[in-house]
Amino acid sequence: MEAQVPTLAIVGHPNAGKSSVVATLTENDRIAIDKRAGTTTRSDEYPVEIDGKAVMRFVDTPGFQNPTDILEWFQQHADEIDLPRAFLNAHTDDRLYSHDCALMRPLADGAGIILVVDGSKRIKEKDRTEMELLRLTGRPRMAILNNLTSNAKHMAAWQDALNKSFNSVREFNAHRATYAERIALLNALKTIDQRWEPMLHETVRAFERDWQRRIDHSVDSILDLLRKALTFKVVKIVKVNELGSDRERESIRQRLNESLQDGLRTLETEAQTEIRTHFKHHVWNVAPDSLLVKDLFSDEVERHLGLNRHQTVLASAAAGAATGGAIDLGVGGLSFGAGTLIGAGVGGVLGVLGTSQLAKLDIQRTLGVERFTLGPVSNPRFPFVLLDRSILYCARAMNWAHGRQAADESAPNRVPDQAPKKQRGFTEALDGEDHKVLAKFFAAARKGKHSPQEQRVREILGSILHDLSTDKIDSRASL
Ligand SMILES: Nc1nc2c(ncn2[C@@H]2O[C@H](COP(=O)(O)OP(=O)(O)O)[C@@H](O)[C@H]2O)c(=O)[nH]1
Numbered sequence: 163m164e165a166q167v168p169t170l171a172i173v174g175h176p177n178a179g180k181s182s183v184v185a186t187l188t189e190n191d192r193i194a195i196d197k198r199a200g201t202t203t204r205s206d207e208y209p210v211e212i213d214g215k216a217v218m219r220f221v222d223t224p225g226f227q228n229p230t231d232i233l234e235w236f237q238q239h240a241d242e243i244d245l246p247r248a249f250l251n252a253h254t255d256d257r258l259y260s261h262d263c264a265l266m267r268p269l270a271d272g273a274g275i276i277l278v279v280d281g282s283k284r285i286k287e288k289d290r291t292e293m294e295l296l297r298l299t300g301r302p303r304m305a306i307l308n309n310l311t312s313n314a315k316h317m318a319a320w321q322d323a324l325n326k327s328f329n330s331v332r333e334f335n336a337h338r339a340t341y342a343e344r345i346a347l348l349n350a351l352k353t354i355d356q357r358w359e360p361m362l363h364e365t366v367r368a369f370e371r372d373w374q375r376r377i378d379h380s381v382d383s384i385l386d387l388l389r390k391a392l393t394f395k396v397v398k399i400v401k402v403n404e405l406g407s408d409r410e411r412e413s414i415r416q417r418l419n420e421s422l423q424d425g426l427r428t429l430e431t432e433a434q435t436e437i438r439t440h441f442k443h444h445v446w447n448v449a450p451d452s453l454l455v456k457d458l459f460s461d462e463v464e465r466h467l468g469l470n471r472h473q474t475v476l477a478s479a480a481a482g483a484a485t486g487g488a489i490d491l492g493v494g495g496l497s498f499g500a501g502t503l504i505g506a507g508v509g510g511v512l513g514v515l516g517t518s519q520l521a522k523l524d525i526q527r528t529l530g531v532e533r534f535t536l537g538p539v540s541n542p543r544f545p546f547v548l549l550d551r552s553i554l555y556c557a558r559a560m561n562w563a564h565g566r567q568a569a570d571e572s573a574p575n576r577v578p579d580q581a582p583k584k585q586r587g588f589t590e591a592l593d594g595e596d597h598k599v600l601a602k603f604f605a606a607a608r609k610g611k612h613s614p615q616e617q618r619v620r621e622i623l624g625s626i627l628h629d630l631s632t633d634k635i636d637s638r639a640s641l
């Protein structure tokens with residue numbers, strides 16, 4: 163074991179939530195969270211790696227087997243300088259103490275202790291025994307109150323009891339903890355042993371740098387998605403003599419529209435997979451009522467995300483003026499003025515993004531063939547909606563605890579995956595200047611051009627994502 167890397171052994175009763183805490187702290191959603199009590203008999207090491215280098219290590223232990231015996235042994239050998247090492251030496255080959263030795267080994271090697279308790283249960287004598295023997299190890303130690311239910315009746319008693327034997331006591335819910343809470347916990351670990359402070363300081367900084375990098379990568383993924391989506395089009399070439407009636411043209415138009423939508427859905431899914439990977443999620447479940455599982459072109463998504471009418475008109479006008487061309491608010495090949503489109507679109511069954519208003523159909527006839535082109539998307543709200551949904555996806559990926567199981571519906575949802583009610587989407591909360599910057603960026607992207615606004619767009623998105631992963635999440639999540 164590298165001496166420089168802070169190592170923490172996670173101890174506590176079976177089912178206290180030890181494995182869940184390790185999964186959340188190491189962002190490892192593959193750690194098997196075993197519902198059956200006492201099935202873990204070994205100590206498993208889970209390093210936290212940044213740039214391929216372990217910056218800290220957690221050891222998931224089976225918990226104590228014979229706490230009363232150990233306490234007695236500790237008390238009888240009070241003159242030993244290193245009780246964990248001495249206990250281990252005395253019991254290595256003793257099968258009765260195999261779990262206890264698995265737990266004691268990392269402590270003997272210098273690991274600190276995180277005791278996980280289920281704060282919803284009453285404190286028992288066995289708990290007091292364990293607290294006392296952990297105190298006697300002399301190792302730096304923190305206690306985590308992981309309240310498995312909403313029963314807060316015993317929390318104060320736990321706080322009192324734990325405060326007597328631990329250098330730090332913190333509430334931490336393995337199923338709910340956000341990035342900000344993980345960082346807060348790591349910062350608190352600094353205080354349990356002053357000698358760890360410089361190391362943990364570096365670890366926390368590495369975490370923060372890594373987080374910033376993930377935000378940057380997510381911004382890349384989103385901008386990439388927007389560029390691809392805004393240039394995406396579908397084409398169908400048909401021989402004129404195979405084209406009979408107008409009904410046939412209409413059915414071609416409909417099929418093209420489906421292909422356009424499917425293509426855009428696929429692009430969105432690809433970007434989401436990237437974002438999920440940035441935040442190390444392999445297990446991914448979203449509540450059925452989340453806006454994230456609704457179809458991209460559904461009325462609900464349209465209603466809750468993107469800019470409002472007024473903002474759309476202003477932003478599009480600014481972008482149109484800047485690029486020197488008229489804004490294309492095309493509706494199925496016809497041109498309406500901005501007011502007409504918005505007025506007709508909102509509240510309609512299909513919404514603004516619905517079938518007819520997404521993109522313009524272009525039909526060109528040459529050499530006996532008709533070339534039908536649908537796209538790229540000309541609807542001015544679409545990129546704002548797509549952007550909002552990408553941000554929503556990031557919010558979920560950034561704040562979903564890795565130790566949380568999909569089945570746990572009891573943990574209050576702190577991730578704003580239902581649209582904020584008071585505002586439509588994240589972009590709507592931005593000011594008019596930022597709307598214009600975005601609209602100009604979208605206008606350039608539609609033409610496949612680099613936009614001078616790109617740097618500013620990156621800053622805007624970076625700051626939204628940053629805010630979503632720090633303390634500001636709570637105000638949104640309560641909605
Ligand atoms: N509701 C809720 N359940 C939790 C939480 N942490 C753990 N659990 C559940 O409690 C059970 C035991 O958790 P686990 O991490 O395996 O505990 P261990 O035996 O101490 O490793 C599992 O079913 C977990 O899903 C939590 O914060 N909230």
Ligand SMILES: [Mg+2]
Binds near residue numbers: 180181182202222
């Ligand atoms: Mg376990």
